[in-house]
Amino acid sequence: MEAVSETDVQFWMAKAVNWGEATSCSAVLDTSRHLISLRSFLQQVLQGLQQMSSTSEAMKTFPFVGQFLGRLCWNPCVIADERSQRLLLRCLSCLYSAEPLNAVERKANMWIKNMLCHLVSDKEGSVAHATVKHAGLTPKRYHSEALQKVVALMTEEVIKSCDGLPNTSARCSNGSIHTMSAACVALATCPQMSPLIGALLKHSMLCGSSCLNPEFIKEVSEALISKRLVLEDEVVVNLWCYSPTCLEGAAVSLLESVLSDCETMAQSLDKHVIDSLLPRASAHHCHIFLTINEIYRNVLTEIDENLAVRALIQVFTACFLQSLNGQEPQDRLPLRAFFPHVMPSLLTPLLTAPSEVPREAWLDHLSWIRSLLQSVTENEEAGEDVRAYQAVFEAWFLLVQCGYWVDTAAELLVLAEPENAEPLLWLLTFFHHPTNRGHQRSQQTAVAREAWTHLRMLFLTRPPPPRHLSTVKELLSSSLSTNLVLHLFSNFAVFSHGPVSIITEITDKVLTEADVKHRALWILASIRCRLNSAATRNDRVHSRLSTLQDTLLQT
Amino acid sequence: MEAVLRHLTNILELLAVSQTDRVSEWDHHTTLRAFKWAEYCEQLHSRFQSNLTVRSALESGLNDTNQRLQETLPSYSPVVFSELAQCQHMLLVHLLKNPSADNSVIQMLFTEAQESQFDQNSLITCKSAFNLLCRTLDRTNVSHAGLQAEAVVRGKLLGKLLNSVLSPSGNNEYARTLLDCILHDSAGKLENLYDIVAAALLSTNDETNSFTQHFILAWLRDRDGCFSKLCRSLSPGLCTVLSRQSSEFKQAYWAVLKQWASCLEYEVLESLWVPTSDEPVTFNMLTDRFKDLLNSGPPLKEETETELKTLRREDGDFNVKGINVWTDLIIQLKL
Numbered sequence: 001m002e003a004v005s006e007t008d009v010q011f012w013m014a015k016a017v018n019w020g021e022a023t024s025c026s027a028v029l030d031t032s033r034h035l036i037s038l039r040s041f042l043q044q045v046l047q048g049l050q051q052m053s054s055t056s057e058a059m060k061t062f063p064f065v066g067q068f069l070g071r072l073c074w075n076p077c078v079i080a081d082e083r084s085q086r087l088l089l090r091c092l093s094c095l096y097s098a099e100p101l102n103a104v105e106r107k108a109n110m111w112i113k114n115m116l117c118h119l120v121s122d123k124e125g126s127v128a129h130a131t132v133k134h135a136g137l138t139p140k141r142y143h144s145e146a147l148q149k150v151v152a153l154m155t156e157e158v159i160k161s162c163d164g165l166p167n168t169s170a171r172c173s174n175g176s177i178h179t180m181s182a183a184c185v186a187l188a189t190c191p192q193m194s195p196l197i198g199a200l201l202k203h204s205m206l207c208g209s210s211c212l213n214p215e216f217i218k219e220v221s222e223a224l225i226s227k228r229l230v231l232e233d234e235v236v237v238n239l240w241c242y243s244p245t246c247l248e249g250a251a252v253s254l255l256e257s258v259l260s261d262c263e264t265m266a267q268s269l270d271k272h273v274i275d276s277l278l279p280r281a282s283a284h285h286c287h288i289f290l291t292i293n294e295i296y297r298n299v300l301t302e303i304d305e306n307l308a309v310r311a312l313i314q315v316f317t318a319c320f321l322q323s324l325n326g327q328e329p330q331d332r333l334p335l336r337a338f339f340p341h342v343m344p345s346l347l348t349p350l351l352t353a354p355s356e357v358p359r360e361a362w363l364d365h366l367s368w369i370r371s372l373l374q375s376v377t378e379n380e381e382a383g384e385d386v387r388a389y390q391a392v393f394e395a396w397f398l399l400v401q402c403g404y405w406v407d408t409a410a411e412l413l414v415l416a417e418p419e420n421a422e423p424l425l426w427l428l429t430f431f432h433h434p435t436n437r438g439h440q441r442s443q444q445t446a447v448a449r450e451a452w453t454h455l456r457m458l459f460l461t462r463p464p465p466p467r468h469l470s471t472v473k474e475l476l477s478s479s480l481s482t483n484l485v486l487h488l489f490s491n492f493a494v495f496s497h498g499p500v501s502i503i504t505e506i507t508d509k510v511l512t513e514a515d516v517k518h519r520a521l522w523i524l525a526s527i528r529c530r531l532n533s534a535a536t537r538n539d540r541v542h543s544r545l546s547t548l549q550d551t552l553l554q555t
Numbered sequence: 556m557e558a559v560l561r562h563l564t565n566i567l568e569l570l571a572v573s574q575t576d577r578v579s580e581w582d583h584h585t586t587l588r589a590f591k592w593a594e595y596c597e598q599l600h601s602r603f604q605s606n607l608t609v610r611s612a613l614e615s616g617l618n619d620t621n622q623r624l625q626e627t628l629p630s631y632s633p634v635v636f637s638e639l640a641q642c643q644h645m646l647l648v649h650l651l652k653n654p655s656a657d658n659s660v661i662q663m664l665f666t667e668a669q670e671s672q673f674d675q676n677s678l679i680t681c682k683s684a685f686n687l688l689c690r691t692l693d694r695t696n697v698s699h700a701g702l703q704a705e706a707v708v709r710g711k712l713l714g715k716l717l718n719s720v721l722s723p724s725g726n727n728e729y730a731r732t733l734l735d736c737i738l739h740d741s742a743g744k745l746e747n748l749y750d751i752v753a754a755a756l757l758s759t760n761d762e763t764n765s766f767t768q769h770f771i772l773a774w775l776r777d778r779d780g781c782f783s784k785l786c787r788s789l790s791p792g793l794c795t796v797l798s799r800q801s802s803e804f805k806q807a808y809w810a811v812l813k814q815w816a817s818c819l820e821y822e823v824l825e826s827l828w829v830p831t832s833d834e835p836v837t838f839n840m841l842t843d844r845f846k847d848l849l850n851s852g853p854p855l856k857e858e859t860e861t862e863l864k865t866l867r868r869e870d871g872d873f874n875v876k877g878i879n880v881w882t883d884l885i886i887q888l889k890l
Contacts, residue, residue, distance in 0.1 A: 022687070025694055076683035076690075085679060093665035098658050113651045116664065119679045121648050127747040130740035131709050134637045134733050135716055136604060138597070139644050142712070143681035149708045150688045157697050176695035183691040187684050 003048030004041070009064050012041055016071040022078075025179055031077040032185035032215050035084065042087040049094035055105045058095055065095070066111070073115050081186035092116075144192065151196045154180060158199040162206045174211035177203060181216040188219035189228040198235040205238045212242070221246035225253045237281045240288055251292045254278060255299065258312050265308075266521045266549060269315050270529040279316060283323035286337050292316070297397060307483060307522040314403035315529045321351060322533070342394040346372055350402040355534050363420060366409050370423040373399065373430060381436060396434040399427075404530045406431045410491035413452060414459075425449055432484040444481065451475050451485045459496040464506055473510050486516065490523045493548045500547050507551045517552045524549055556609075559599065560616040566596045566642065567620045571631050573649040573656070583659035586650070593642035594672070600639040605723050610636060637733055643672075700796045702754055706747065710754020713737075717767045718759065727770065734774050738781075749788040753797065760800050772803050786811045787836075791847035798848065799855050809862060816841060816880045828880055838880075842887050849888065863888075 015034060019027045031038075045065065052058040058065065069091055072078045079085050092112050097105040121139065122129040135142045158177065181200055187193045197220055204212050221243065223229035224236060231239075240247040254276045258265050265272060273279060282289035296313050303309065324332060335347050349369050357365050376395045380388040399406065409424040416424060425448045433444045451472065458468045475485045489510070493503045511517050528545060531538070569589050572578055581589070603609045614636050621633035638645065647664075650656040663673040689704040699707045720730045741748045752771065759767040775782040786794055786808060798805035815836040819828040828838040848859040867873070867881040876883050 023690065028687070028691070076687040079683040080680055080687055082676070082680060085676060089665065089676075093661075096658075096661055096665070098662075110654060113661070116661075116675075117648060117651045120651075120675050120682075121644070125740070125742040127741045127744055127751065128705075128709070130737045130748070131713060131751060133641070133740060134635075134736050135712065136600070136637050136640045136720075138641055140678040140681065143678060143685055146708050146712060147681045147685045147688070149711055150685055150692065150704055153697075153699075153704060153707065154688060154692055157692075157695065176697075179694060180691055183687055186687070187680075190680060190684060192681070192684075 003051070004044050004062070008041060008044075009068075012038070013064055013068055016068055016075070019071075019075050019077070022075045028077055028179070029182045029213070031075065032182045032213065035078075035081055035185055035215065036218075038078065039081075039083050039087065042084060042091065046087055046091050046094065049091055052094070054101070055095050055097045055108050056102060059104060059108070065091070066108070069095075070111075070115065073119065077183070077186050079119065080190075082189050084186075147190075147192045151192055155195045155199045158196070158203050162203050177211045178213055181211075181213040185213060185215045185219050188216070188223040191230075194229065194231055197229070198231055201231075201235050201238045201242065204242050217243045217246060221249050225249055233277055233280070236277055237284065237288075240281055241285060244291065247288060247291055248295060250276065250278060251295045255296070255309070255312060259308050262308070262518060262521050263553065265311075266525045266528070269311060269525045270319060270532055273312070273315050273319050279319035280323045282320045282338075283327060286333055289320065289338050290340075293401075300397075300400070307519050310400055310403060311522045311526040313400055314526050317401040318353065318404060318529065318533065321353065339398065341390075342398045343372075343376065343391065346376075346395060346398055350398055350405060353533070354404055354408045354530070362408055362412060363424075366405065366412070366427060367423045369399075369405060370427050374426070377430070377436065377441075392434065396430070399431055403431075403526060406487075407491070407527055407530050410487055411495050413488065414492050414495040421449070421452065425452060428484060428487065432481075432487070444484075447475065447481045448484055448488075451481070451488055455488055455492045458506060459492045459498060459502070462498070462502070464502065469506070469509055473512075476510065476516060482516065483519065486511075486520055487523055490520050490527065490548070494524075494527060494541060494544050500544055503544060503547050504551045507548060511552065521549065521552055524552070556612065560613070562592075562595065563599070563613060563616055564620045566592050566639075567617070567624060567634055569593070570634060570642075570645060570649065571624050571628055573646055574630065574653060575628060576653075576655040578650070578653055579655040579657065581657060581659075583657075583662070586657070586659040586663075589646060590643055590672075593646045596639050596642040600636070600642075604636075604640075605726075607723070607725055607729075610729070635732070635736055636729075637736065647673075699754075700757065700793050701790050702750055702757075702793065706750035707754045707757075710751045710756075711758045713751060714755040714758040714764065714767060717755070717770065718764055721767055721770055730770060731774060731777075734771075738778070745784065746788045749785045752785060753789050753793055756797055756804065757800065768801060769803065772801070772807060776807060782807060783811050783814065783834075791844045794844065795847045795851045795855070799851060805855070805858075812841065812844060813866070816884075819880050821877050821880075823877070826877065828883065838883075838887075841880075841884060845884060845888055 015030070015038075019031050022028050022031055045062070045068075048062060049058055049065070052061060069088060072084075072088055079088070092115065095108055096112050097109060100106040100109055122132060132139055132142050137145070158180065161177070177200065180196070184193060184197060184200065188197070200212060200216075201220075217239070220229065220231075220239065224231065224239070224246075240250065254273070258269065258272065278288075278292060282292060296309065296316070300306070300309050300313065335351060336344060339347055339351075346369075349365060349372065352365075354362065373395055376391055379385075380392045382388070406427060409427045413421060413424050413428070425445060429441065429445045429448045433440065454468045454471045454475070458464050458472060461468075472485065472489065476482055476489075493507065511520060524545060531541065531545070569592055573589070599613070603613060617634060617636060621631075624631045625633065634645075647660065650660040663671070664675060666673070685705075685708070689708065692704040702710075716733070717730055720726055720733065738745075738748065752775070756768055756771055759765070759771070772782075775785060789797075794808055798808050815834065818830055818832045818834050818836055819838060819841075820831045821827075822829045830836050845859065845863065849856050863881060863885055867879065867885055870879045870881055873879045873882045876886060
């Protein structure tokens with residue numbers, strides 16, 4: 001099997017020759033344009049070389065490799081790229097023979113040593129060499145400081161070029177900005193580069209025109225997501241405003257990181273979301289909020305039983321609202337701008353957080369929400385209108401975003417009297433089953449009430465009656481209502497009174513499957529975030545929450 | 556103290572051996588130990604570089620060892636104190652260039668461990684990034700008094716180095732040695748060095764660093780013909796900027812221009828001023844330089860005018876061409 005194709009070899013060899021030492025503007029531009037695909041070609045070459053048993057064999061199988069690697073080592077644009085550099089050096093190490101057996105291998109060894117010399121030091125007798133030699137620093141520190149200084153010079157130029165009005169002949173023309181950003185493509189992960197990268201991004205924001213090299217944007221975005229580059233918050237937000245692709249990348253990256261680590265997220269989902277900067281950016285830029293919502297909405301509709309995504313949406317919205325409230329009133333956009341598709345009357349009740357409403361008023365508030373939502377669903381049931389269906393979906397999505405009210409309803413259900421339970425159960429049912437396919441709503445509400453009744457018995461009677469244990473288990477295993485019952489169950493465990501030990505006792509008996517436990521952790525994650533934002537901390541509740549979490553985490 | 560001197564001698568011997576074929580006797584363990592010694596040596600440098608007494612003692616120790624090693628190994632290149640800061644790097648380069656060196660150094664370099672002391676990745680990245688960005692900056696229409704970005708940065712670093720060396724008093728000799736070594740090691744391309752020196756002068760322009768500026772100018776004037784060569788290498792524009800910035804430079808520059816003018820003789824047959832010595836100075840060159848000074852605006856413009864008129868007066872105050880170079884210059888410059 002050929003590790004590298006002949007066409008690829010010819011293509012890349014021609015490129016390497018063409019680029020030379022990257023002394024011309026076009027060479028730098030072309031190199032930066034091809035950097036990403038060059039890395040994968042080098043990876044293929046490396047894999048090919050690793051399968052060789054000797055340097056002689058390698059030179060026979062890949063006759064181009066010496067010239068190719070050599071030329072690339074003289075191209076500072078390639079060498080400055082951390083990943084390409086490592087790949088090149090690993091290729092060189094494959095070609096080095098610990099025990100050279102013939103002239104070819106001895107020559108290869110010498111050539112490799114010379115190449116390394118060239119990479120780490122300047123030519124002897126040159127002024128560069130002399131100034132470095134007597135600098136009283138290690139070459140590494142000297143070049144690091146030199147790099148910082150040239151970055152400072154370039155940053156100064158970029159900043160100065162923003163000072164004038166759009167039509168004055170800027171000293172730093174768009175062409176220069178483009179050239180500079182092309183040179184930065186290889187260096188996106190270099191820590192000394194952040195001032196220049198920040199200045200270039202800021203320039204693009206201020207001057208409006210898109211003169212940044214597209215590969216530059218891509219590399220910076222990737223470096224930020226993988227945390228190999230750290231920029232100031234304002235600069236990151238600038239990048240997202242400048243490039244929708246980068247924004248999408250950041251939103252998807254947040255989603256992926258949340259989904260991949262349930263245990264950590266159950267502890268600190270809100271911190272993780274805030275650290276992503278997305279809520280704060282959304283509060284300052286309406287289009288950012290709308291874009292992120294669009295992405296998460298689509299994910300939700302594809303896998304709508306996914307409690308993790310719902311938890312993320314809920315926490316994201318809550319953090320966003322907090323950011324929004326932190327702004328000066330005159331800077332704040334109206335809420336309508338952020339939620340354009342939903343019935344305006346729903347905005348106030350849902351977007352007011354439970355922490356902003358006195359506890360005694362929660363039941364009334366929830367009844368208000370319920371009646372608004374009920375009228376939307378009744379509209380849909382009345383006609384065949386697609387728009388009415390859309391209205392239900394938008395209303396439901398807003399409820400998902402403001403899931404803290406659903407959690408509040410579930411909390412209230414723990415201690416509610418039967419006469420007050422109805423609106424709360426309706427909300428919970430609507431949240432978990434928004435569609436009324438085959439007029440299932442009444443059926444689902446009945447299931448909810450049944451589950452609630454049994455859970456009350458389970459958590460309020462000592463010892464927990466086995467009859468109720470098995471009924472709850474049965475309800476959980478029926479796929480129609482698992483999430484709803486689980487939601488109720490988790491809230492009962494956390495908010496009921498009674499000894500903490502029953503939590504473990506009941507949970508161990510009722511939640512036996514790994515998948516169900518996993519889902520329960522996500523429900524806990526959103527309960528925890530809501531409790532974190534409350535004015536006062538209820539230690540009793542927090543300790544019950546932790547106990548339940550520990551029980552669920554035990555395999 | 557004796558121990559430290561012995562250690563230094565050790566290290567110099569190690570460095571010397573690493574350049575000869577006796578290095579084939581080294582195994583992996585020996586190589587590692589050699590690097591450990593080199594690391595220790597770097598610590599010595601950082602600890603004692605500002606301690607005048609200890610450093611001089613170390614320097615004389617180095618001198619003795621250098622002499623001895625030069626006698627036994629003719630290819631040996633002496634090591635000066637300032638180089639000790641890069642001992643590990645020196646050792647590395649010696650081993651890479653030495654065909655007799657065994658493979659351990661390559662093994663150490665190519666090891667996958669990223670944070671190992673032999674990891675060259677960040678050096679290579681910074682060095683090539685510096686190279687790439689200097690070239691990029693030069694391509695934009697930014698000018699730093701006509702100097703290239705690389706010269707500007709190296710000049711700033713040189714200025715910074717001299718600042719820190721000259722801050723403790725009594726260190727002038729050491730600073731002079733540093734500049735001498737840089738000059739000596741720059742073999743051929745001195746124009747690049749002059750650019751860097753000019754950039755160093757430009758960067759040390761504020762009050763806190765004026766002593767560095769004085770020092771550099773004094774060093775240039777002490778080195779025979781150095782200042783003159785520097786002025787000839789730098790563009791008229793750059794010399795003007797430096798003259799505006801420092802009156803010391805301005806006076807020295809005028810002195811050089813005067814000296815160049817004194818090398819010109821009037822060739823009656825050609826009606827031209829021609830050079831007499833092997834200084835490649837021409838009348839046009841002088842004109843360009845003065846023109847640039849005069850175009851720079853107050854106060855340099857007026858000062859230069861005054862100076863020219865004074866020189867013409869001192870040399871006889873002629874109004875006719877062909878007798879006095881200053882007269883002819885003034886006529887040419889239409890003053």
